[in-house]
Amino acid sequence: DTGVSQDPRHKITKRGQNVTFRCDPISEHNRLYWYRQTLGQGPEFLTYFQNEAQLEKSRLLSDRFSAERPKGSFSTLEIQRTEQGDSAMYLCASSFSSGANVLTFGAGSRLTVL
Amino acid sequence: AQSVTQPDIHITVSEGASLELRCNYSYGATPYLFWYVQSPGQGLQLLLKYFSGDTLVQGIKGFEAEFKRSQSSFNLRKPSVHWSDAAEYFCAVGPITGNQFYFGTGTSLTVIP
Numbered sequence: 001d002t003g004v005s006q007d008p009r010h011k012i013t014k015r016g017q018n019v020t021f022r023c024d025p026i027s028e029h030n031r032l033y034w035y036r037q038t039l040g041q042g043p044e045f046l047t048y049f050q051n052e053a054q055l056e057k058s059r060l061l062s063d064r065f066s067a068e069r070p071k072g073s074f075s076t077l078e079i080q081r082t083e084q085g086d087s088a089m090y091l092c093a094s095s096f097s098s099g100a101n102v103l104t105f106g107a108g109s110r111l112t113v114l
Numbered sequence: 115a116q117s118v119t120q121p122d123i124h125i126t127v128s129e130g131a132s133l134e135l136r137c138n139y140s141y142g143a144t145p146y147l148f149w150y151v152q153s154p155g156q157g158l159q160l161l162l163k164y165f166s167g168d169t170l171v172q173g174i175k176g177f178e179a180e181f182k183r184s185q186s187s188f189n190l191r192k193p194s195v196h197w198s199d200a201a202e203y204f205c206a207v208g209p210i211t212g213n214q215f216y217f218g219t220g221t222s223l224t225v226i227p
């Protein structure tokens with residue numbers, strides 16, 4: 001297993017454009033999380049899935065953000081009409097659902113909105 | 115409300131010196147506790163975790179942490195720091211409500227020769 005993979009690692013876009021990030025979790029993990037991290041801050045929870053079901057969303061996840069995990073494997077996070085305030089590192093993590101959870105993170109996707 | 119506090123934004127230590135990074139949490143019961151490390155431009159790597167049992171836990175890279183219930187603390191320690199330990203360190207608690215993990219704001223560690 002290669003761990004949690006995220007693509008792209010870096011994305012530079014102009015304000016108003018749409019962007020999509022992909023996350024491939026560890027194959028045995030049925031929980032998948034998205035976090036956002038801005039400079040000098042810790043990761044902030046955005047949303048999480050158990051299998052294909054999106055079970056929780058943060059208030060940080062505005063209407064411009066949508067996440068999917070259609071087959072319970074990989075997930076996508078789309079940001080529509082990007083704003084400069086969306087510039088951040090978007091982190092994906094996965095875990096088992098049984099027992100005590102330990103998050104395994106990917107390397108992140110850094111978004112810069114010009 | 116649940117929260118994690120890392121009071122030290124930045125710490126500088128000499129290589130070979132000991133290290134202690136502080137973490138305090140606010141929660142109604144004993145949560146699961148974690149320390150993660152993040153190198154520049156990278157994701158977070160788990161250093162160690164506490165779920166229950168022995169309050170002194172050992173992790174990777176020679177790190178250890180001690181859970182003190184009376185102080186709501188989970189401080190990270192290393193007896194002798196190496197230059198490669200320079201990174202950002204995050205304390206986290208979870209899962210609390212739902213399945214959210216809460217992270218502190220991090221402590222940036224600089225190691226000087």
